[in-house]
Amino acid sequence: AMKQILKSFAFAALALLAFSCGGDEPEVVTKPSLSIETKSIDFDFDGGSSTITFTANMDWTITSDSQWLQLSPKSGSGSTSAQNVTVTAIANDEYLVREATISISVGNISKNVLVRQAAKEDVLGFHTLTIKEFRNKKTDKNTFYRIVAEVASISNYQYGNLYLVDDTGYLYVYGLTATKVAENDQSFASLGIKPGDKISIVGYRNDYQGTIEASGSYLERITPGKYNGWRASSTKAGWMELPATSDDDGHDIAAHMFHSDGLKGRSYSIYWDYENRVSLWEAYPLYFKARGTGNRTDAWALDPLIPEDKQFNVSKSSFRIGNGGSYIRGHQVPSFDRLNYKDNLDVFFCTNIFPQNAEFNEGLWSDLEENVRTWSNQCDTLYVVTGVDVQGSTTYVLDNNDAHVTVPKGAYKALLRYSKKEGYSGVAFYMENKKPASGVTVSSSAMSIADLEKKVGVDFFVNLPAAVGDAEAADIEKADPSTLSWL
Numbered sequence: 001a002m003k004q005i006l007k008s009f010a011f012a013a014l015a016l017l018a019f020s021c022g023g024d025e026p027e028v029v030t031k032p033s034l035s036i037e038t039k040s041i042d043f044d045f046d047g048g049s050s051t052i053t054f055t056a057n058m059d060w061t062i063t064s065d066s067q068w069l070q071l072s073p074k075s076g077s078g079s080t081s082a083q084n085v086t087v088t089a090i091a092n093d094e095y096l097v098r099e100a101t102i103s104i105s106v107g108n109i110s111k112n113v114l115v116r117q118a119a120k121e122d123v124l125g126f127h128t129l130t131i132k133e134f135r136n137k138k139t140d141k142n143t144f145y146r147i148v149a150e151v152a153s154i155s156n157y158q159y160g161n162l163y164l165v166d167d168t169g170y171l172y173v174y175g176l177t178a179t180k181v182a183e184n185d186q187s188f189a190s191l192g193i194k195p196g197d198k199i200s201i202v203g204y205r206n207d208y209q210g211t212i213e214a215s216g217s218y219l220e221r222i223t224p225g226k227y228n229g230w231r232a233s234s235t236k237a238g239w240m241e242l243p244a245t246s247d248d249d250g251h252d253i254a255a256h257m258f259h260s261d262g263l264k265g266r267s268y269s270i271y272w273d274y275e276n277r278v279s280l281w282e283a284y285p286l287y288f289k290a291r292g293t294g295n296r297t298d299a300w301a302l303d304p305l306i307p308e309d310k311q312f313n314v315s316k317s318s319f320r321i322g323n324g325g326s327y328i329r330g331h332q333v334p335s336f337d338r339l340n341y342k343d344n345l346d347v348f349f350c351t352n353i354f355p356q357n358a359e360f361n362e363g364l365w366s367d368l369e370e371n372v373r374t375w376s377n378q379c380d381t382l383y384v385v386t387g388v389d390v391q392g393s394t395t396y397v398l399d400n401n402d403a404h405v406t407v408p409k410g411a412y413k414a415l416l417r418y419s420k421k422e423g424y425s426g427v428a429f430y431m432e433n434k435k436p437a438s439g440v441t442v443s444s445s446a447m448s449i450a451d452l453e454k455k456v457g458v459d460f461f462v463n464l465p466a467a468v469g470d471a472e473a474a475d476i477e478k479a480d481p482s483t484l485s486w487l
Contacts, residue, residue: 032107059077170345259345268333286384328356449477
């Protein structure tokens with residue numbers, strides 16, 4: 001019996017030992033851990049090398065968001081000991097301080113190191129100013145400053161008149177040249193500068209007829225960039241405000257995108273008629289943030305998306321009489337609909353302008369524009385198409401270079417209102433481009449979108465059926481204005 005008991009005890013012990021050594025125990029999971037001793041790095045303008053010290057318990061990688069920094073090594077294995085990465089900065093040829101961010105990642109953990117590099121030493125003695133700082137200086141033809149900023153638009157490629165922009169404001173540059181000269185040598189065209197480029201210039205602060213400008217300016221450096229926009233013969237973009245476009249009509253669509261911080265996507269699109277030198281229509285979404293705040297820039301300039309010789313130029317002065325009467329520079333997208341200064345600069349492109357009767361511009365058309373802004377405040381988004389009717393027009397005016405520009409017979413707006421609570425509804429307006437007759441008002445100029453389509457031959461809001469269906473889209477476009485409560 002004793003042998004049997006001992007035998008049973010041994011068997012139980014063996015079974016217990018087998019259980020305790022088996023694979024059923026919970027697996028110990030190692031959590032990623034990262035500790036960085038180096039919080040930031042500062043380099044002199046001529047560059048050099050420095051070290052980031054950190055401890056990572058698992059495989060790690062390190063990256064930089066700037067090409068002027070080199071990292072070695074770029075990855076490694078975990079360790080209980082501190083590790084180092086060498087950071088090398090190339091010389092800073094710019095006259096502004098620059099920053100970069102280095103990120104170290106371990107598993108799902110990522111931590112950053114801020115890198116700053118001093119600006120290039122100014123051996124010529126010029127102070128580098130922001131646009132705001134430059135504008136706040138007093139007029140002084142003997143004191144030159146350096147400005148590093150982005151080219152927003154160009155108004156004259158021959159004499160080098162352009163607008164610069166940075167995060168502090170915008171500035172008119174009068175007569176930029178390749179080198180410092182006593183008189184403008186018209187060397188600007190040879191520089192190949194275009195909107196979107198970042199340039200460094202030197203000039204003095206001037207004030208000409210109330211306009212603050214950089215005069216006597218010459219170029220130091222160009223950093224190539226790209227204007228934020230595109231041009232094509234047609235588009236399939238799903239933007240709700242767009243009318244139909246075609247590859248076969250000889251017109252181009254050009255889309256100007258937002259530049260201001262916090263705004264993404266399109267600001268407005270034009271449909272350019274090369275023969276008549278006008279935008280047949282311009283389409284844009286209107287809502288509070290897109291309107292923004294600020295003042296009118298009056299920065300008349302050429303459109304970077306349309307070839308210079310295929311558009312008209314009224315950047316210097318308004319239209320001159322051709323075979324018709326006098327006409328002023330009338331906006332299609334109003335200045336008040338894009339008040340953030342970076343985006344307001346774009347609505348002063350000549351392609352956003354058409355020859356407009358002055359009394360019409362200052363009266364009936366202005367009333368309609370104010371109503372459009374009011375209606376946009378009462379909904380989530382108001383999709384606007386504003387255009388001109390050149391059908392049968394033989395009247396023209398001359399631009400600053402004596403090019404013919406067709407005078408439209410009329411102007412119109414098609415509106416598609418969207419409210420999350422009420423859905424879509426729409427209305428249209430057509431007005432003759434002349435002094436309004438007695439009794440003509442905004443209300444009396446209203447019609448259905450379908451009626452405007454028949455009148456001007458444009459298929460408006462082509463993306464609406466995809467949102468609400470063909471039948472409902474047709475009903476919205478045929479709606480009688482008198483049935484719309486929001487008018």
